[in-house]
Amino acid sequence: MNIKIFTRAIASILFRFFWIFPVKKNKIIFCSYSGKGISDNPKYIMEEIIKQDLEYDLVWIAKQNINYDNISNKVRYVKWKSIRSIYELATAKVWIDNSRKLKYIRKRKSQYYIQTWxxxxALKQIEKDAEDVLDKYYVESAKNDSRMADLLISNSKFCTNLYRNSFWYDGSILECGSPRNDILINDTEYFKLKICEYYKLDKNINIAMYAxxxxRNNNLDVYNLDYEKCISALKNKFGGEWVIIVRLHPSISEKAKNIKYTNNIINGSIYDDMQQLLAATDxxxxxxxxxxxxxxITKKPIILYATDMEEYKKDRNFYFNIEELPFKVASNNQExxxxxxxxxxxxxxxxxxxxISRLDINENGVASYKVVEVIKNFINNNTREIVDEKYSLIKGR
Structure with a gap:
């Protein structure tokens, strides 16, 4: 028998076995990007829980131990794909994840699953719209994940429609904004200072981020941005001193070492929170x-450096005509x-x-708070119904 199939079968049996233990009312379990650490929407929901000083048992599934911003005493860590992680999932009252859970994972009727995505x-097509190019096991896991989910988090009518049409999902949707984007509205000055301190930059520096x-082929040749020419142009256009933070996608972050860095060209791939970098970016x-x-949503400038558009679209088509986006598009360094x-x-x-009006975006800087209100409602009242209509719940099944 294939080792992966055998491992998944054992994990599935363990899930059923751990159902002999009761669900713990105050336990919330988080996961982000398949165990890559504390990040994205689940992180900001967790921070809101801690901010409100709620008496919940917070558990993170991750591939390595977590030592995050001095809150390790408030969060328990369990290892990704460990037997302990299966037990914690089987007995947590609330699940929060931003990626698809593996196919063998099963939710109990008394548990509540918030899929934040x-x-x-999105620009490139995803999920059902790209099913023909996605891994078959991933598609099966995605369908299972959508069947288990009780609530999806949306930041716009566009996103809500995307979930309905492309996520194999007909459940409830909370159109409240993305929790990770709250800081882009509320805390940009704070994180500008934090990033400058982290990289030992002058607090008055201007930051451009290349992200x-x-x-699919992990080719770095398409990332041939002329950083020095960009910095010179930024100085001439906007004035002041500039640095460029280069942030590669997490899937290829290990290739960041192949880029030549200077005092003005900085490795942002090693920083653990993309959203904080965005908050600090000009x-x-x-x-x-x-x-x-x-x-x-910050209303700051965005320029697209897209050198391989036609080739890229062969892999995954777009939801928007890129030329119709409100951003400048450059296909080479001169442009x-x-x-x-x-x-x-x-x-x-x-x-x-x-x-923004066309997509009917709902980002008001309170998404984390609204999600936590839903969590409190479920834990306190043991009901999936959201009484307060101000939370813009869009009901499904």
Whole structure:
């Protein structure tokens, strides 16, 4: 028997076995990016729970031990795919995850599963819309995950419709914003100082972040941005001193060591929180990454450096015509330099506001609070119903 199939079968049996133990009312279990650490929407929901000083048993499933911002005494760590992690999942009252759970995982009727997802508004097609290019086991896991989920978190009508049409999901949706984006509205000055302190930068420095998405072939040749030319253009256009933080996608972050860094070109792939970097950023340069749709709520400039658009679309088609987005698009370094030098903020803001209105985006900086209100309601009342209509619950089945 294939070792993976055998391992999954044993894990499935263990899940059923641990159902002999009762579900613990105050236990919440978190996971992010299949155990890669504390990050994204689940992290900010956890922080809101800690902020409210709620008496919950907080458990994180991760591939390595967690020592995060001096709160390790408030969060328990269990290892990804361990027997202990199966026990914790089988006995937690609430699950919170931003990625698909593995196919062998099963939820009990008395448990509540909040699927926050990790992409919100997307440029490239995902899930059911890209089923023909996705791994078969992933698709089976995704369908199982959607069957288990009690609530999905949305930041827009676009996202809500995407869940309905493409996630094999007909359950409830909370259209409250993305918890990870709360800091892009509330705490940009704080995180600008934090990032400057972390990288030992002057607090008055201007930060451009280059954050491209991954390619299936892990090719770095498409990331040939001329950093020095960009910095020169940024100085000429906007004034002041500039640095560029280079943030590779987590799937290829190990390749960050292949990039040559200087005092003005900084390795952002080693930093553990993309959203904090976005909060500190003054201008975002990306290609097809959904980070553009998070960052745009700050109303700061975004320029797309997309050198391989036609090739990329062969792998995964787009939900939007990239030329119709409110962002400048450059296909080479000369166009990138021109895009910076010719940037017109008034035109940009006008196009951006129209785009945000078209997608009906709901980002008000209180998403984490609203999700925690849902959690408290379920734990205290043991009901999946949300009484207060202000939470914009869109009911499904």
């Amino acid at each position: 990790h992409g919100a508004i 491209p998405t991954f390619r 201008i975002l340069i990306t290609d097809y990454s959904s980070s553009m749709f998070d960052f745009m 990138m330099e021109n895009g910076i030098c010719e940037f017109d903020n008034k035109v940009y803001i006008n196009k951006l506001n129209q785009f």
